[in-house]
Amino acid sequence: MADVDTDFNLKVVLVNFKQCLSEKEEVLMDPYLTGWKGLIKFLNNLGAVFAFISKDVLTKVQIMEKFRNSEQKENYFSLQSMVKYEISNNLVDFQKRADHPDSGCRTILRLHRALHWLQLFLDGLRTSQEDSKTSSLCTDSYNIALATYHPWLIRKAVTVAFCTLPSRNAFLETMNVGTPEEAVEMLSDAMPFIGQGHPARKCLKPDLNLGPPVSRPGSQSTENIRIYLNYVNSSKTNL
Numbered sequence: 001m002a003d004v005d006t007d008f009n010l011k012v013v014l015v016n017f018k019q020c021l022s023e024k025e026e027v028l029m030d031p032y033l034t035g036w037k038g039l040i041k042f043l044n045n046l047g048a049v050f051a052f053i054s055k056d057v058l059t060k061v062q063i064m065e066k067f068r069n070s071e072q073k074e075n076y077f078s079l080q081s082m083v084k085y086e087i088s089n090n091l092v093d094f095q096k097r098a099d100h101p102d103s104g105c106r107t108i109l110r111l112h113r114a115l116h117w118l119q120l121f122l123d124g125l126r127t128s129q130e131d132s133k134t135s136s137l138c139t140d141s142y143n144i145a146l147a148t149y150h151p152w153l154i155r156k157a158v159t160v161a162f163c164t165l166p167s168r169n170a171f172l173e174t175m176n177v178g179t180p181e182e183a184v185e186m187l188s189d190a191m192p193f194i195g196q197g198h199p200a201r202k203c204l205k206p207d208l209n210l211g212p213p214v215s216r217p218g219s220q221s222t223e224n225i226r227i228y229l230n231y232v233n234s235s236k237t238n239l
């Protein structure tokens with residue numbers, strides 16, 4: 001189960017996400033979840049105001065770890081195998097949260113949206129002026145990537161939490177990759193890869209691009225992925 005200790009190093013987290021992509025262009029679940037556990041460490045260091053966010057992420061990581069420790073673990077080896085398995089076996093609620101309230105498809109979709117927030121936020125941090133407010137950077141990224149999926153109460157709570165964030169430079173230091181300047185340099189190296197490269201194309205894009213279908217056009221796998229992409233892009237995905 002999720003073992004989330006206290007040290008955080010953004011470089012290590014990014015390496016975990018980079019390792020998500022297999023040679024066959026599958027997104028591998030275990031390094032993906034390890035990457036998330038690294039991010040939880042960071043959230044835990046931000047103090048009590050952020051506890052509700054880190055608890056939500058931890059719950060979602062634990063849902064996925066439970067699948068990976070179950071008899072069906074092979075079906076949850078990658079995001080592609082998960083989509084294939086859950087959709088073929090009617091394990092995803094499409095209309096309302098009902099028989100499968102915590103499906104892997106639903107849970108991963110929420111984690112992916114949050115990674116999109118992270119991508120925007122890190123890019124904002126990297127390209128902003130030294131005196132920029134982290135709360136504004138956070139809010140702007142949140143409004144683009146996540147706010148539409150959250151109810152009013154969560155949006156308000158998040159906005160309040162953002163106001164407690166440290167300054168931009170203090171923030172860059174918490175990455176544990178050296179001085180703020182070195183952190184910016186590291187982010188500059190990492191952003192192309194986050195934006196278009198390995199994990200990005202598969203893990204960080206808001207539309208959850210699952211990459212090339214694992215089998216031929218017209219096959220059942222392709223159809224499953226098409227169904228999942230419709231689910232991701234549908235207006236009802238907040239169920």
Ligand SMILES: CCCCCCCC/C=C\CCCCCCCC(=O)N[C@@H](COP(=O)(O)O)[C@H](O)/C=C/CCCCCCCCCCCCC
Nearest residue numbers: 039042043052053056057110114117118154158171174175
């Ligand atoms: C040194 C820079 C490194 C930055 C590292 C940042 C680390 C944090 C990374 C990501 C955090 C985002 C986590 C957000 C998860 C949101 C998942 C979600 O949408 N959950 C909602 C829906 O779930 P269900 O109820 O449908 O199961 C849930 O309702 C919301 C719960 C809590 C609110 C989440 C708000 C997220 C705001 C993102 C900001 C994170 C703050 C990070 C501060 C830098």
